[in-house]
Amino acid sequence: MNNRTVRRSVLISGGSIAGLTLAYWLRRYDFDVTVVERAPTPRPGGQAVDLRGVAKEVAERMGIMPEIDRARVHENGLAYVDKTGAWSARMPAELFDGEGAVAGIEILRGDLTEILYAAAQSGVEYIFDDTITGMREVSDGVVVSFRHRASRVFDVVVGADGLHSTVRKLAFGPEADFVHHLGAYMAYFTVPVDGLGLTDWFQLHNAPGGKLVAVRPEGPSTAKAMFGFKATDLVYDRHDVEGQKRILAETFAEMGWLAPRLLAGMEHAPDFFFDTISQTRMDDWSRGRIVLVGDAGYCGSPLSGNGTAMAMVGAYVLAGELARSRGDHHAAFTGYQQQLRPYVTECQKLPPGGVNGFLPSSRAAIRMRNLSVRMFTSTPLRGLMAKSMQKADSIVLTDYTVFEPARQPAASNIPPTSS
Template identity: 40%
Template sequence: MSDDTVRPTRVLVTGASIAGPAAAYWLDRIGHDVTVLERAPEPREGGQNIDVRGLARDVLERMDLLDAVRDAGTGEVGLRFVDDDGGTVAEFPTDAETGDGPTAELEILRGELARLLRDACGDRVTWWYGDHVTALDQDESSVTVRLDGGDAHEFDLVVVAEGPGSATRDLVMTGDDEPELDRLGMYCAWATIPRTADDDRWWRWMSVPGSRSVNLRPDNLGTTRAMLNFMTDETGLADRSPAEQRADLRERFADVGWEAPRILDALDRADDLYVDDLTQVKCPTWSRGRVVLLGDAAWCVTPIGGFGTSLALIGAQVLAAQLARAPYTEAFAAYEEWLRPLVDDVQDLPPGTPRVANPRSRLGVALFRAGTKLAATAPARAAFSKLSSDSGSDRTLPDL
């Protein structure tokens, strides 16, 4: 049979945030017939600040997207810790030589990066919105996927590129392959609020007693991205209705000054409020049969790890590179062997994280602020290197 009559491998990618579109791009590049399935009814344009570091820069360069991502950046110039009045305690500008720091050179909104990745796929990739997988059956020759809308489709491979609570993953990874979900005991609430004249190009962070923090970050769309973070052993807060979440945040941050009242007031008009129970995902294996995991569904490191977006981009390229050179069983094993050391490194958070940056008491907050001030003026700045991990910078991406 000649090469031009061989049927392309049919691949379903579930999830259209970052890992999914990146995988679609590379899988199309190696000749596969790719369909991306997304639960949301349309592309999700919202989202908070994310960054691209280390080997992920090389991935963007190979995709001819490096300049586009830089041009679509948020304009953030660094991290500034502030006191209760907004006064500067310590600041960590982006390193002019390396492009790293708590704020990376390539700092972009999640929705902006997702759009660039989708556009890079062109019209070769098929996109299905407003549906999700409810059942998945596989045998030696194919995977039959049943959707909530009632349709059933057959694919050769399935790439699960969903979030840490992936329902598709949980249909496949059962028994000994069931993932460990490691809660960090911290919630992050994100929302987009109107920009004011006082907002600048710095990421501003205020920690207060009660293991809480208030964050404001710039974007490139004329608005400001706000975060309200808090630590608690309570579970289920992320699953509440938006109205219940707004009420909960008002109660938790009612006594907090600086910009907290402004953020709480804006929550009623914010249509993108998102509350996340930070949870690391640790899977014994990233594949079973013809199904493979990618991104947060496989290894969520949480924003505390600081390398999640980069791992998604790297993982997509490595997965496609391995599939280009070997049958899927060997390719999935090689993909995991190549990538797992990076994931393990990033998931290995420094001792005391995230508690050390979210003190309970006034004394703890005072000590934390003093520590950031010291770190900003001495070689101790390396103490923050784990939060801006450039893991894997000494490695080379596999060629397609």
């Protein structure tokens, strides 16, 4: 039986992991769904992301785990190396049931986006190469203006548009009120593997001053370069890619190991990314008919390792609560926040040492970090380390299938029998 009486329209700003997962589930519950994405196409490339905890259950309920298994990146684990490339400490992927620094399931962000986009095709309207420029709530919806298209009215607007969310800025206020910089920056981009001598391990090299260069394999011909460094007062234009590349080249000019080769590959990288290491912290994820999901509302930072899990689980819960409430956004947003808040709190916890553990400032601190990794991955202390790690399974997913509309049976070609 169909419990819904009125179809509701939802605009999702952002066509990445959170937005596409949400679009899929809302269509299953018979909402009218529109996704607006700033990019001209679904975003390709991106670093490898983790599929952890109950996010795997969301993917299984969507029926996309076979595609994820085929596209996953196969890594043996994480290894810290010195300037010669010799290993100082390592953390195999199978440790901690695949929920450690390297997850049991890793997949390139672009590949996961492609899988989600294919799953969320039927019945979803996509508006690419456009963005929201204004929102005005009225008695029966939200009037939304776009940069390139005429204004439209939607029952609900969802910001799934990342750390620098336009929806959050328009509805809640300045980014500085909610995005908390952790004192470091990160960059990543794709490079060819030729001459790098890579293995199937994610290799990281730290240097004094809080600097890190890393490389992880992603296929037979390419790898992902990653750079991280501490800074608190860096001034740069978020839209000036060439300026960001200059910052990276200057910061790592004297860095050893593979840094020179990776920086040389930066100039031709198709997917250069540079941003702060930050968290989004908010008391409320909704205001009126507008709500946030994923990094827009609760980014955990790359250090937490749970961004993909929070995006997919958050989208699943939000869609389910909208279905449960039959489109009553007040009830839905209350249920969404009540169910998800404890999970987000757990997933946003930083690993032991936080930024200082990821980017040690001195040679002594680097040696101590490596020693702690060797100690806590050894058999006697492994259980203690497991307990200290945040888990992305600290929520039990509600089964919302009862709120799916009844499907009409397929038409039969067999003529009815006479009575």
